[in-house]
Amino acid sequence: MHNKNKMYEFEKIAIIAVIVMFALIIGLVLFATKDSGRPSTDAPSVGQLDGSEEGSGDGNGLLSGVPSVAPEKEIEFVSVDVDNTKLNDGALILVNQDHKYTADISSSLENLYSYNQKEGNTTDWYGLVNVKQSLKKEVLDALNDMYRDFYAALESTDVTITKTFVDSETQQQEYESIYESADVGKKPYLQAGGCSEHQTGLAFNLRAPDASLSWFKDNCWKYGFVARYPEGKETVTYVKDEPNHFRYVGVPHALYMKLNKLVMEEYLGLLETKTSTSRLKLDVGTADKYETYACKAENGATTKIMVPAENSGWSYMISGTNNGYFVVTIYQLQG
Ligand SMILES: [Zn+2]
Structure with missing residues (x-):
């Protein structure tokens, strides 16, 4: 027992x-x-999610097994020196009556006629008003991609590119030739030499029937374009009667401007309030990530700009604004 x-x-x-x-x-x-997860590993750390996390709705491009809400990892930034001569270079430069454009961009232009001939597609193609028309190469590529999809959707060939790059002198001559006979109410909206976006090689005018023009207005963001002068924004843009003017800014910026009904003047004003630590997220509806912010140019030859560190997994582009700022767009493409 x-x-x-x-x-x-x-x-x-x-x-x-x-x-x-x-x-x-x-x-x-x-x-x-x-x-674990916080200092140097890539392990998901739920505690780091903040309220501004973008939606995980579509799940496009996400691998199975990966959590649908990706953990937010702090991006490491470093400073780089950027030449202030780049202030009037890039897809986000602002040109209007208050911001004249004087850069000579002739060496970066591509002739539309000879380029499209080379591409071997002389039928089913948009019309040109002369054989001298030119745009920046990346803009022409984006225009051609847009036109191919437009043609596949509507099978209309009744589209003409009426105005492309114009140099400052030609713009001034055009201004003088129409100024006297213009209605008094329209005179303030006419663009003298130096004040036209066409001098950047980033903009073109298009002539097409209404249904076609609507397609371009709805879809142009997919190719990086904005309808630059929408009705109702004349007091901001100081351009009237140019509903057919498209301007290249790049896809993530074009979509944000379209969704938030902002013209360039307003959008750049918003970006000027953003910094590398208060970035604006640009959702493009896929798993690709884009964020953007601005940096005021310093006096002197260069400006120190914060950009993602080389091993951060993020890439970046910098554009001047022609308005005393640089805009940085950082991105992470998912394959
Ligand atoms: Zn135009």
């Missing part, structure tokens, strides 16, 4: 010891999980 009791006692102690050890192990595991 006595012996049996002792045995029972021993079993009880053994069971308690096992329970305590088990509890200790669980405690240790929980502690270790809580602390």
